[in-house]
Structure formats: structure tokens, C-alpha cells
Amino acid sequence: METNNNERLLLETVNVIKQFRQSDTVVTAVNRANLKVYEGQFTCIIGASGSGKSTLLHMCAGLDTPNNGQIIIRGHNLTNMKPDELARFRGEHIGIVFQSHNLLPQLTALENILLPMTIQRKSRSSYENLLDKLVTTLGLTDRLNHLPSELSGGQQQRVAIARALINLPQIVFADEPTGNLDRANADEVMRLLLQTRKEIGMMLVMVTHDTSLVQHADSVFRMENGELTPV
Numbered sequence: 001m002e003t004n005n006n007e008r009l010l011l012e013t014v015n016v017i018k019q020f021r022q023s024d025t026v027v028t029a030v031n032r033a034n035l036k037v038y039e040g041q042f043t044c045i046i047g048a049s050g051s052g053k054s055t056l057l058h059m060c061a062g063l064d065t066p067n068n069g070q071i072i073i074r075g076h077n078l079t080n081m082k083p084d085e086l087a088r089f090r091g092e093h094i095g096i097v098f099q100s101h102n103l104l105p106q107l108t109a110l111e112n113i114l115l116p117m118t119i120q121r122k123s124r125s126s127y128e129n130l131l132d133k134l135v136t137t138l139g140l141t142d143r144l145n146h147l148p149s150e151l152s153g154g155q156q157q158r159v160a161i162a163r164a165l166i167n168l169p170q171i172v173f174a175d176e177p178t179g180n181l182d183r184a185n186a187d188e189v190m191r192l193l194l195q196t197r198k199e200i201g202m203m204l205v206m207v208t209h210d211t212s213l214v215q216h217a218d219s220v221f222r223m224e225n226g227e228l229t230p231v
Contacts, residue, residue: 010171010203011037011060016069018055029055030066031226037219039170042197042204044214046231047223053207054175056223060205061173062090073171091120095164095202097193099176101156103148103163109155110144113162120167127166134162137199138192154185161193165200172197174206186210 018030029052037043047053058064060071062078071078074093078086090096103112111118113134117127135141138158148156157177164172177193178186194216197204206213214220220231 008039009036010039010074011035011205012070012072013056013060014070014072016056016059016066016071018052018059018064019067028226030059030228032069033226033228035060035221035228037203037205040201040203041218042194042216043206043219043221044217045205045207045221045223045228046209046211046214048209051223052226053223056228057173057175057205057207061094061096062086063096091116091167093170095167095169095172097157097160097164097172097174097177099179101148101153101160101180103156103159105148108145108147109140109151109159112148112159113140113144113166115163116167122167127168130168131162131166133199134165134196137196138162152185153181154189157181157185157189158192161189161196165196165202168200169202171203171205174204174208176208177206178208178210 013033013035016030016033017028020027020029033056045053045057055064059066066079076089078089081089104115107115113131135144138161140155140158140162143151143155148159151159161177174193178189181189190213221228222231
């Protein structure tokens with residue numbers, strides 16, 4: 001998907017640098033990364049483990065801060081936000097899917113899905129229709145009262161996807177969302193994620209080492225030794 005319409009530019013990183021200190025050495029995990037993603041796009045960032053792609057994704061999602069550069073979402077510079085302001089912004093505009101699900105073990109599948117809405121104190125009427133649609137599309141209707149320990153890995157990841165989408169975010173960041181699943185479950189979860197993305201019309205930025213997903217993407221970038229280049 002190509003566009004010159006800057007009004008549809010949702011995510012931009014400008015010369016983003018992230019460094020870590022290891023003993024007496026400074027490691028540059030992300031080296032001057034520049035990225036533009038437009039409304040409705042599915043963007044893949046591929047690369048080997050340790051290439052810096054997850055670090056970049058976490059900064060774009062507001063979970064980590066760069067040492068240098070800017071991260072701009074919907075015209076807002078995340079690097080200038082205070083922690084409480086950034087948390088509110090994430091809750092309103094961003095959904096995140098992790099490789100390890102990150103479900104709260106003491107909550108049911110339904111309670112985990114609704115966690116963002118509980119935190120924001122949203123009324124049930126504001127999300128009821130979307131909730132029904134998500135659990136139906138993701139095949140969770142008969143698993144909502146189960147704890148994460150009672151769900152398979154694929155079901156847990158579906159719950160995590162529903163949780164990321166329940167606040168109807170414009171942008172979803174996915175960090176190796178199928179990395180802990182077998183091939184059959186990975187393919188099914190990916191199919192459901194892409195199907196739901198199209199129905200909701202959100203922008204999806206995914207970090208993955210699975211190059212088979214590239215065929216579904218509107219734009220692809222490769223991360224190598226901290227440097228980001230278009231493919």
C-alpha cells in the first residue's frame with residue numbers, strides 16, 4: 001500500500017536510537033531507525049533473534065523509551081510524554097499482543113479480555129457488540145469462564161488478541177504473536193488476527209521471524225544489527 005497522504009500517517013519513527021550498557025561495553029540495539037506506517041496498513045518487521053526488532057517495537061508501543069530520536073503516533077510525540085500521559089494514550093489508541101500472552105492467571109478469559117475496559121472504567125454498553133464479535137470470530141465463546149491454565153496455548157493467544165482489540169485501537173503492535181505455538185495453531189491464530197484486523201480496519205505492526213507472513217503484508221522491513229531497512 002503506497003500513499004503520499006500525510007494525513008493518513010499514523011506512526012513515524014525518526015532516527016530512533018536505543019543503547020544498553022553491558023559491563024564496560026555499550027551495545028546499540030536500535031541504530032537510527034526510520035519507519036513510516038499508514039492507516040490500515042499491515043507492516044512486518046523481520047530479522048533474526050537479537051537484531052533489535054522487538055526493542056524497536058516496544059519503543060513504538062510506548063513500553064520503552066529511546067536514547068535518541070522521536071516516536072510519533074497520530075501526531076503525538078511519545079518521547080515527550082510523562083508516564084501517566086503515555087499510559088492513558090496507550091489505553092486509548094494502542095493494542096499490544098505479546099509472544100508469551102501475558103494473561104493474568106487469576107482472571108478468567110473474559111476478565112482478561114475486558115481488562116483494558118476495566119482500567120478505563122468503560123461501560124459494558126460501549127464495548128458489548130465488539131466483545132460478541134471478537135469472541136465469536138476468535139472461537140472463544142465457550143471458553144470465557146476458563147482460567148488461562150485451563151486453556152491451550154492457541155486459546156490463550158486468542159484471548160490476548162481479543163484483549164488487544166477490545167478498545168478498538170487504531171494501532172496494534174504484535175511481538176512474535178505465534179512464536180510459542182506449533183505450526184497448525186500459529187497458522188490459525190495468524191489467520192484470525194488478520195481477519196479481525198481487516199474487519200476492524202486497524203493498523204498492524206508485527207515483529208516476526210516467520211517470513212511466510214511477508215506475503216500478507218503491505219510493507220516489510222528487515223532489522224539487522226540494529227539497522228532497519230525496507231525490503
